Amino acid sequence: MAVQGLRNSIKGAVSSLKTVSHAGLLLDKGLEKQETGTGGSEARKSLFDRLCGTTSPEPYKLAFQRWQEAVQAMPNAASQVMKAKGRLIVGLGGEGVLETGLTLHHTYGMPFIPGSALKGLSRHYAEQVLGITAPKDSSKSLDQLSEPEKHHRVLFGTTDDAGYITFMDALYVPGSAPGDCPLVPDTITTHHPNYYTGGATQWPWDFDDP
Structure with a gap:
């Protein structure tokens, strides 16, 4: 079964374009x-x-x-x-x-890679590889934190206080x-192996390792 995705008035114009600028x-x-069923x-x-x-x-x-x-x-x-x-x-x-x-x-x-994605990647690397973890008590001021905690606060901030570093998009x-x-x-192909292989059904969740 197929459902037409473009109006007839623009279908021909789009199909005839040799190059696309966007x-x-x-x-x-x-x-x-939009086609459904097997066979691609x-x-x-x-x-x-x-x-x-x-x-x-x-x-x-x-x-x-x-x-x-x-x-x-x-x-x-x-x-x-x-x-x-x-x-x-x-x-x-x-x-x-x-x-x-x-x-x-x-x-x-x-x-492009959004700056927010680069910030998340940098935080993951800092925490998992360098061992620079976020302060457990977010109410503490900067001068009350350990050196690694200060670095984390300055780089990535908290929910109440933005970090001091701006991560720009990567173009x-x-x-x-x-x-x-x-x-x-x-x-x-992203599958959840425990869901498809025997035994009790285990639903996918956000913390599965792909």
């Missing part, structure tokens, strides 16, 4: 039809193929250059160009017309991906 708009609005979906495959052919639009390149210059001009700011060792996806749990989400820049449609560097195509097709 991958996010295409991902949210470009699925021609040609409409979904076509959508993914077009997404993976998206390159950096010129406005994004100019915006990235302005952003770099602004960061470099900031006092006490530090930035670093980094390369992922493998494929990276952020926002799997986000809303979308497909089963999984994907974080793309709202204005330019390019992938895709134009031209850094092969062919300047930062999106690639992949298959992600």
Whole structure:
């Protein structure tokens, strides 16, 4: 069974586009039809193929250059160009017309890592690897804390007091991906083994190790 996803008045226009300047708009609005049942979906495959052919639009390149210059001009700011060792996806749990989400820049449609995600990653590393844990008593002032606790408070803050460090978004560097195509097709299968294998049913929960 198939449900048409685009109005007839724009279906032809979307299908005839040779290039797409905003991958996010295409991902949210470009699925021609939603097909159910076995055997896969040609409409979904076509959508993914077009997404993976998206390159950096010129406005994004100019915006990235302005952003770099602004960061470099900031006092006490530090930035670093980094390369992922493998494929990276952020926002799997986000809303979308497909089963999984994907974080793309709202204005330019390019992938990026939100500053909030970088802050969470940094806190996880500090606590799990470096052993810098949050103060057990959040009511204590900074001068009442141990040195590791002070570092944690300054970096990450509390629910009542923001940290002293601003974590900015990590933007895709134009031209850094092969062919300047930062999106690639992949298959992600996330299953809860104890739910599918015999014995008593164990429901998935937030603290399962994938």
